[in-house]
Amino acid sequence: MEHSKxxxxxxxxxxxxxxxxxxxxxxxxxxxxxxxxGTARAAAAPQAPGAESGSHRAATSVMESWKEERTRSVExxxxxxxxxxxxxxxxxxxxxxxxQRQGLLKTPWRAATAMQFFTKGYQEKIIxxxxxxxxxxxxxxxxxxxxxxxxxxCEHHLVPIFGRVHIGYLxxxxxxxxxxxxxxxxxxxxxxxxxxxLTKQIAVAITEALQPTGVGVVIEATHMCMVMRGVQKMNxxxxxxxxxxxxxxxxxTRDEFLTLIRS
Amino acid sequence: xxxxxxxxxxxxxxxxFSMCNESERNGLCREEKHSEDAADSNNLCHIExxxxxxxxxxxxDVAREGLLRTPLRAAKAMQFLTKxxxETTQxxxxxxxxxxxxxxxxxxxxxxxxxxCEHHLVPFYGKAHIAYLxxxxxxxxxxxxxxxxxxxxxxxxxxxLTKQIASAISEAxxxxxxxVVIEAAHMCMVMRGVQKMNxxxxxxxxxxxxxxxxxVRKEFLALTMKK
Numbered sequence: 001m002e003h004s005k006x007x008x009x010x011x012x013x014x015x016x017x018x019x020x021x022x023x024x025x026x027x028x029x030x031x032x033x034x035x036x037x038g039t040a041r042a043a044a045a046p047q048a049p050g051a052e053s054g055s056h057r058a059a060t061s062v063m064e065s066w067k068e069e070r071t072r073s074v075e076x077x078x079x080x081x082x083x084x085x086x087x088x089x090x091x092x093x094x095x096x097x098x099x100q101r102q103g104l105l106k107t108p109w110r111a112a113t114a115m116q117f118f119t120k121g122y123q124e125k126i127i128x129x130x131x132x133x134x135x136x137x138x139x140x141x142x143x144x145x146x147x148x149x150x151x152x153x154c155e156h157h158l159v160p161i162f163g164r165v166h167i168g169y170l171x172x173x174x175x176x177x178x179x180x181x182x183x184x185x186x187x188x189x190x191x192x193x194x195x196x197x198l199t200k201q202i203a204v205a206i207t208e209a210l211q212p213t214g215v216g217v218v219i220e221a222t223h224m225c226m227v228m229r230g231v232q233k234m235n236x237x238x239x240x241x242x243x244x245x246x247x248x249x250x251x252x253t254r255d256e257f258l259t260l261i262r263s
Numbered sequence: 264x265x266x267x268x269x270x271x272x273x274x275x276x277x278x279x280f281s282m283c284n285e286s287e288r289n290g291l292c293r294e295e296k297h298s299e300d301a302a303d304s305n306n307l308c309h310i311e312x313x314x315x316x317x318x319x320x321x322x323x324d325v326a327r328e329g330l331l332r333t334p335l336r337a338a339k340a341m342q343f344l345t346k347x348x349x350e351t352t353q354x355x356x357x358x359x360x361x362x363x364x365x366x367x368x369x370x371x372x373x374x375x376x377x378x379x380c381e382h383h384l385v386p387f388y389g390k391a392h393i394a395y396l397x398x399x400x401x402x403x404x405x406x407x408x409x410x411x412x413x414x415x416x417x418x419x420x421x422x423x424l425t426k427q428i429a430s431a432i433s434e435a436x437x438x439x440x441x442x443v444v445i446e447a448a449h450m451c452m453v454m455r456g457v458q459k460m461n462x463x464x465x466x467x468x469x470x471x472x473x474x475x476x477x478x479v480r481k482e483f484l485a486l487t488m489k490k
Binding site: 071072076080083084086087088090091092093094095096097103104106107110111114115116117118119122149151155156157158159160162192194224225227228229234 | 306307309310312313314316317318320321322323329330332333336337338340341342343344345348349375377381382383384385386388418420450451453454455460
């Protein structure tokens with residue numbers, strides 16, 4: 001367990017210092033629908049840890065990551081619905097089913113709406129969720145919210161991932177409303193994801209919002225792409241973790257966090 | 264042919280099956296196989312394009328590294344998850360029915376089951392418990408699990424799935440009774456909509472003596488539903 005932690009830190013290190021795009025599901029580079037006016041807020045954003053050593057572009061993308069994430073709006077959803085439904089009708093026919101039979105008549109619409117729900121994280125911004133719930137509190141002991149149910153979609157097979165997230169942080173004079181930790185999980189998990197990236201995004205978002213002394217995020221999840229198809233291992237679970245700040249540097253803090261989330 | 268009722272096929276046009284099964288000549292079957300493969304890859308292409316559209320309409324960047332081959336992978340995954348349409352009970356059962364002078368209950372329980380909700384195209388998964396009272400004929404045990412696979416790897420409704428499994432066993436073996444119980448979690452209820460994490464749906468079908476005789480039913484339920 002210790003061994004794997006070490007290798008994880010070195011890879012985290014690499015990711016922090018250059019590839020800001022990896023934190024964003026590629027959104028920053030590819031998106032047309034992003035609203036204008038993000039740059040003003042980005043300029044005012046605090047420096048993210050480890051970002052200053054990268055290029056300026058990488059630095060702004062990491063800073064902007066939690067301030068300006070929305071790439072889709074409710075109106076976009078309504079406009080996309082007909083083409084999504086048409087795509088699902090094609091899929092049904094391609095699978096050999098009869099889209100006209102009673103049970104499948106409205107399935108394209110239902111499936112399209114469901115898929116939009118499963119990717120609603122693209123519509124939400126961290127800043128909307130967090131802005132009001134950061135409080136000044138003279139507390140510097142560990143705060144943990146564990147067993148947060150998480151549902152995501154595997155970006156490789158478009159099949160669900162589900163599991164639990166455990167978050168711990170050491171406040172540095174500022175604490176966050178507890179449900180906001182769960183809301184951050186929701187924003188990042190309701191997307192097409194890779195578990196490693198999801199874990200990192202949650203940790204980075206909390207770090208950028210609160211500048212705590214340290215953050216630890218552990219996710220244990222079951223990937224339906226491995227359970228329902230492919231290698232078909234029913235009981236397999238994937239565990240990923242991101243430790244930032246004092247959670248990474250101090251083994252005792254890390255141990256305390258890991259013990260508390262196990263109990 | 265008893266195994267090809269339209270109701271069993273979930274409304275799939277069974278042209279391919281009837282052509283292949285009615286023809287006695289290997290030559291014709293081989294041709295059918297070629298055209299089936301061509302049709303398959305044609306379908307795969309259409310499904311792949313549809314997934315590309317879906318990804319871009321959801322607001323994702325289709326050209327980013329993680330999503331480059333996703334339409335193909337998702338299309339193949341979907342074909343795998345609905346492979347039950349191409350399989351028939353007859354294919355898997357034909358050889359594994361044995362004459363055995365056994366009339367006591369045979370139960371195969373905790374068969375992991377994965378299916379797709381036909382309303383939302385989202386998985387539901389759980390366990391199936393099957394029991395039957397043989398009437399001089401027993402079936403290879405794994406065949407019960409294979410029957411579950413055939414019917415669950417389709418776009419399904421849990422009620423219909425349970426019934427199809429029970430009917431298939433009934434028609435194949437003509438036993439004195441068949442019982443099927445499925446307990447499943449529906450992701451369409453857990454991940455979206457009403458979002459109840461721990462809800463589980465239980466459906467059951469009791470045929471023959473399991474239906475008529477409460478003692479038999481009680482024995483089955485006692486043996487399978489123990490926690």
